[in-house]
Amino acid sequence: MQMSTNQVQRRPYPVxxxxxxxxxxxxxxxxxxxxxxxxxIFGEGEPADQVFKVVKGxxxxxxxxxxxxxxxxxxxxxGDVFGIELGADHRTTxxxxxxxxxxxxxxxxxxxxxxxxxxxxxxRQAMKALQRxxxxxxxxxxxxxxxxxxxxLVDMAARLGGGxxxxxxxxxxxxxxxxxxxxETVSRTLTQFQILGLIRLAGCRSVQxxxxxxxxxxxx
Amino acid sequence: MQMSTNQVQRRPYPVxxxxxxxxxxxxxxxxxxxxxxxxxIFGEGEPADQVFKVVKGxxxxxxxxxxxxxxxxxxxxxGDVFGIELGADHRTTxxxxxxxxxxxxxxxxxxxxxxxxxxxxxxRQAMKALQRxxxxxxxxxxxxxxxxxxxxLVDMAARLGGGxxxxxxxxxxxxxxxxxxxxETVSRTLTQFQILGLIRLAGCRSVQxxxxxxxxxxxx
DNA sequence: CACTTGCCTTGATTTCCATCAACGCCGCCG
DNA sequence: CGGCGGCGTTGATGGAAATCAAGGCAAGTG
Numbered sequence: 262m263q264m265s266t267n268q269v270q271r272r273p274y275p276v277x278x279x280x281x282x283x284x285x286x287x288x289x290x291x292x293x294x295x296x297x298x299x300x301x302i303f304g305e306g307e308p309a310d311q312v313f314k315v316v317k318g319x320x321x322x323x324x325x326x327x328x329x330x331x332x333x334x335x336x337x338x339x340g341d342v343f344g345i346e347l348g349a350d351h352r353t354t355x356x357x358x359x360x361x362x363x364x365x366x367x368x369x370x371x372x373x374x375x376x377x378x379x380x381x382x383x384x385r386q387a388m389k390a391l392q393r394x395x396x397x398x399x400x401x402x403x404x405x406x407x408x409x410x411x412x413x414l415v416d417m418a419a420r421l422g423g424g425x426x427x428x429x430x431x432x433x434x435x436x437x438x439x440x441x442x443x444x445e446t447v448s449r450t451l452t453q454f455q456i457l458g459l460i461r462l463a464g465c466r467s468v469q470x471x472x473x474x475x476x477x478x479x480x481x
Numbered sequence: 482m483q484m485s486t487n488q489v490q491r492r493p494y495p496v497x498x499x500x501x502x503x504x505x506x507x508x509x510x511x512x513x514x515x516x517x518x519x520x521x522i523f524g525e526g527e528p529a530d531q532v533f534k535v536v537k538g539x540x541x542x543x544x545x546x547x548x549x550x551x552x553x554x555x556x557x558x559x560g561d562v563f564g565i566e567l568g569a570d571h572r573t574t575x576x577x578x579x580x581x582x583x584x585x586x587x588x589x590x591x592x593x594x595x596x597x598x599x600x601x602x603x604x605r606q607a608m609k610a611l612q613r614x615x616x617x618x619x620x621x622x623x624x625x626x627x628x629x630x631x632x633x634l635v636d637m638a639a640r641l642g643g644g645x646x647x648x649x650x651x652x653x654x655x656x657x658x659x660x661x662x663x664x665e666t667v668s669r670t671l672t673q674f675q676i677l678g679l680i681r682l683a684g685c686r687s688v689q690x691x692x693x694x695x696x697x698x699x700x701x
Numbered sequence: 702c703a704c705t706t707g708c709c710t711t712g713a714t715t716t717c718c719a720t721c722a723a724c725g726c727c728g729c730c731g
Numbered sequence: 732c733g734g735c736g737g738c739g740t741t742g743a744t745g746g747a748a749a750t751c752a753a754g755g756c757a758a759g760t761g
Contacts, residue, residue, distance in 0.1 A: 324615070324619050326619070326623060326624075326701045327701055328701060330623045330624075330701075331623070332618060332619040332622045332623045334615050334618060334619075345608075346608070347604075347605060347608030347609060347611070347612060352612060352615065353615070380600075384567075384604070384607075385567060387604075387607060387608060387611065388565075388566070388567030388607060389567060390611055391567070391607065391610055391611040391614060392567060392572060394611060394614040394615050394618060395544070395554050395572065395573070395614050397618050398552060398554060398614060398617050398618050398621055399544050399546070399552040399554075401618055401621035401622040401661065402552045402621040402658075402660075402661030403546060403550045403551070403552045403661060404546075404550075405747080405748095406747075406748065432708070432709090433708075433709065433710095434708085438622075440622075441621065441622030441623060442748075442749090443748075443749060443750080444708090444709080444710095445709095445710080445711085445748085445749075445750080446747090446748055446749075448709060448710055448711080449710080449711080449748095451710095452710075452711085465708080465709060465710090481546050481547055481548060481550075625717080625718095626717075626718070652738075652739090653738075653739065653740095654738085662718075662719090663718075663719055663720080664738090664739080664740095665718090665719075665720080665739095665740080665741085666717090666718060666719075668739060668740055668741080669718095669740080669741080671740095672740075672741085685738080685739060685740090
């Protein structure tokens, strides 16, 4: 991670504005950290000695092919934990989608063997990531463009927790690279959804879901 | 799991024909179990109270969409562990590709909190699965048909450990459902590879890799 | 304000892969 | 042996999404 950048600010921990104790909540003991839009948090191949939790904002985790094609593995929203790795190194790059606040902890303090509770929560986070990745693989391998997008919207609506109104933190390009399409196809499919009355677009990042049922059916 | 089927045989444990202690080897204490070709080992949604290890043979783990489309999440070969879940239930169905021998353990005996070594090995297995799933997502989201197939062949060659000669345990349909293509495209691409001299097909499941370098470059 | 820049949308065309269809090969079984 | 069924290959055609190209819109800047 580039700690030298002046956009990164660190403050001593005392206010982790996380929700109370949820089942698999990790109350990271660490420092908070602010990252501005598009800034890299860590890069693929860098040593993975820290674990992060999103407090505010959102990030994208992705991998690049040699010729520049990008596959976004996941987006992490407030409450989500990322940066857990099997080996010594990170296998994805993570960047902030918007100005973002994180809590950081050293990995060693988490993997600590005598804290059974922390281990269990870490375990749950990792398995949740595995589940999401497998779901994602099904989408990428076997679903059509509209199914992918419907799925994406329904998932984001659920995770952002704003009911039928969502404020997307990512660009069209990010969406395209997440669901394995091009930016043009994403755009066309969204306007198609609007024409069909499934959604309403109020500004390109603000989506109102009009027919949740129909959209859910499209998820197949 | 269908224990009633007469094709499943169980014997009391005393011969787990696994290799000695590898770094992340799980020496499952359990019973061995024989499963014949195409038989289901467990189904999506069934309670996940057991963990399995392949001793001999191979299995496919997959999910179905409502209309029958199938996405194979992974193949498990000798030495691989599968069936580890976050929640109470399995999220994929697993079937034997060929006649297969497994070792089975109850999940509870593994998650046992005071066996730190077993926990660590379980952890490694789960994270390995996550890595593979993420790699898979990159392939499914951003690679062309020939890149997918090249990738598949190279990966299988490495995992089967037979150097340049591989005996595929799965059908064309299985390959297609793994890399997100149709059976026809898989077939065509394989013959294309053969025409280009990258591989040689000796019977449809027997592949000789002729130009490993070129094939590896195709993996992008 | 005029101009640039980045992001998004829309249209035209192309391409890759899916689909549809036929056939070959081979093991199996009557 | 001959027919049958499962699997794989090959060919012809179609279609969904990619690519190529142009233009709109809004925020930022001189």
